[in-house]
Amino acid sequence: MPRPQRPSFRSNAKISSRYFMESVKPSAVTLRKSKLSRTLTKVLRAKSTSGIAQVEGLQNVKVDEGNMTHSEEDEELKKKLAVEALVSRVFASISTIKASYAQVQYAQSPYDPDGIQDADKVLVSELKTLSELKQCWFKKQFHFDPSPEGAIVAAESKELKSVIKTYRIMGKKFEWQTRLKDSEILFLKEKLEEANKQNKSIEKRLNQSGSLSSLDNLHISGLSPSHFISVFRHTVKLIRSFVKLLVNEMRSAGWDIDASVNTIIGGDVVYLKEDHKCFAIESFVCREMFDSFNFPNFNLRPTDFLPDRNKTQFFFLNFNELKSSKAKEYLGSKPKSAFAKFCRTKYLRLVHPQMEASFFGDTKLRINMVNGGEFPDDNDLFTSFAEMAKRVWLLHCLAFSFEAEAEIFQVGKGCRFSDVYMESVVNVNVNDDEVAIAVESEPQVGFTVVPGFKIGKTVLQCQVYLSQLLQQR
Template identity: 60%
Template sequence: MESVKPSAVTPSMKLARNFAKVLHLRAFLKNVTIADANPKDETNMDHHKTVINWSESFNKVDEDEEIEEQRVATEALLAKLFASIATVKGAYAELQHFQSPFDPDGIEASDKLLVSELKHLSELKQCYLKKQVDPSPEKAILLAESKEIKGVIKTYEITAKKLESQVRLKDSEIMFLKEKLVEANSHNKLIEKRLNQSGSLSGLLENNKLHISGLSPSHFASVLRHAVKSIRNFVRLIVDEMRSAKWDIDAAVDAIEHNVVYIIEDHKCFAIESFVCKEMFDAFHFPNFNLPNESLPSDRKNQQNWFFQNFNELKSTKVKDFLAEKPRSLFAKFCRSKYLRLVHPKMETSFFGNMLHRNLLSGGEFPKSDFFASFAEMAKRVYLLHCLAFSFENQAEIFQVGKGCRFSDVYMESVNDEMFVFSDKTTTFDESEEETVVGFTVVPGFRIGKTILQCQVYLTKKKNQTKVKGSVKGSRSHLRSS
């Protein structure tokens, strides 16, 4: 960096200055006018002379030159100041740019430039205080402007690099999201294909032209799958209410199923699901769900058509609207009976602080709470399954397996080996370590002619106890609550 020194007066510069003074003097003399002599004017005749103050003229020229030199020197100092500021700004931007990705060489170079310019600013401050001027201010101004432009250009270059980096990052995110979208679409198509192969409930509900003669086990499997989904939604709601009411869930689960070893804590929800299924599917093999004072057509063909007609009527209607329109229907009585059996008075009082639901149902009305809405949706799915079961020529038969039975993949599927509803974990048994047996049936199975829809069971480790013999129970078996 060039240092600023006081100007030194050389002989050539002194000669040039004197020559400039002579030129200024000539210009001054041209402006001086001599009054014409008037012989008739006696007062001006003797005083016809112009007196010129040469010392004052030279001082005025020197003062003008000094003001001009100060102006140029000030411009040079300001130009250097702005140039240094622009360089500092560019160096700081460059220092930030080299932080990510980390570039030690670039950081060191930027740091040196930053320190150098800060020192230069300090020197400019001292020159200003000591009134030291640049010997060539015009040249210094041009150099400073060039330096300032370079600093500004560097700042723009760093900004452009940052923007380019952000664009590349956004492009990478877009490519990643596009890949995820393609993967999600592929997964959705696979699910749709599986649903179409098994016959989805939504397609079944929209197909108003479905005839009773066209029923197949795939239709029953679709309705069963949606019924199980609604049951698990209601079980999740019960578990949440239990936790809010500070229930001892371990004690409640042990009261439902004794001596069961659970792989993880979340699996205890399967015991609650088992309890709900036992209550909801109890008396499933009776045409009228064993409800009193309910008579149905005695002829098998007429009974088959009656159930299929009820299935078509209920499947396309919202449950709350159906209950409001037909509060004395078989389905309405089914809802009342199952709720009063499933939700114990102490349970309802613990959840809501009163027994308003029971009182309304006992009086022939239906609650409008979210809790009962979830229950009614579950009851609708189970009732639709019941209607469809009695719509087949070969009536669908329900079965479950006893506790302690050995696993059979013909009649059973394990809920332990699938993605759990209540947990993101997937756990399987290692049968090589200990023998596993059926802990309890979660969802009952069904038989339609020669087609078997497996029951869902929870497998547990066999304890040192007498083996409980069990087998597939026959059709029309009564699912008793524990």
């Protein structure tokens, strides 16, 4: 089998290389390159030349426009400064007018004719200035000497001076009004002090008179529980009058009312209102004043002779003797009487030495009572106490004037309320808008304020404070 012949590539390669060499001759390439370079050079030169001319022309135009804008801005700035100067002068004139008007008002009271004339001249002058400025605005005549800037500074300075002048005038006016108010306050204080003196005088007369005129012609045979009830009610009024004065003295002297109340009653009582704490102090006063009430002469002078027979007549005579007398006059005329000893003992128990020192600056009152048996003449607190003590003593004498002696009673804390033997010292309004309240089914007694009495079958209810009568919702 004959061997296959290899294909020959030499002849073809020669042909291809020859064709390639002929297609890229050096002369043709050089010619084309030179033509292309010349063409590009012309184009670039033409574009660069035209571009430079356009840029230079544009720059020239911009420079001209800049020069024109700068000059216009100068004119606009001058115009703005002129308008600002005009407005500044307007505000300066207005401030001056306000200051002049304030001066006119101040010169009215107290009347000052010279001050009014000076202010009037300034007002007329500034109104003319405003009229001239108005004409300048409408005519566009903005001419200022020496310059708008100087006019602005001058106007601002004028405005500040006018404002300062206004404040000074108002300050003088307020000072005058303050002096006037001070004089009014002083006058009202004098009137208040005078009214307080009159009130105290009226209160003293009411307390001393006591409205016991219905008992003037009373005979022991006509004595009834209604007379005892009448004296009892007057006694309670004077007790509360004394308690009110005592609480005011305590507050003026800086005493802690809450601490005092907690010491008397304890801290477990809930008060509906803050003012109700005064009932605790009233309870303390009643407890001390009515202590030993069921003993003759409060058991203060056991050695005194008390007749076995006609004992009721003896106390009824004492009742009539003191009833028509003033307490301080009786104490002054009979400083060693049973009533005088009663007043001395009860006062020393009610008013603590520290309390008396804080009220009056010293304890001379109690020292004079203990050592010399003297009673003060010009002490409001003791005067109120003496009238209260007189009513308690009269009630005591009247209680022992009955054949069936009056019995005193009170109820303890936590007892269930009974409307037969008790009445609430607080009048409760269940429709009160300030505090929503609900009445408990079984209210309990917080403490007894005023004791009760029983004469035969007649019962005078004791007055109690119900600590759990009300609950806040």
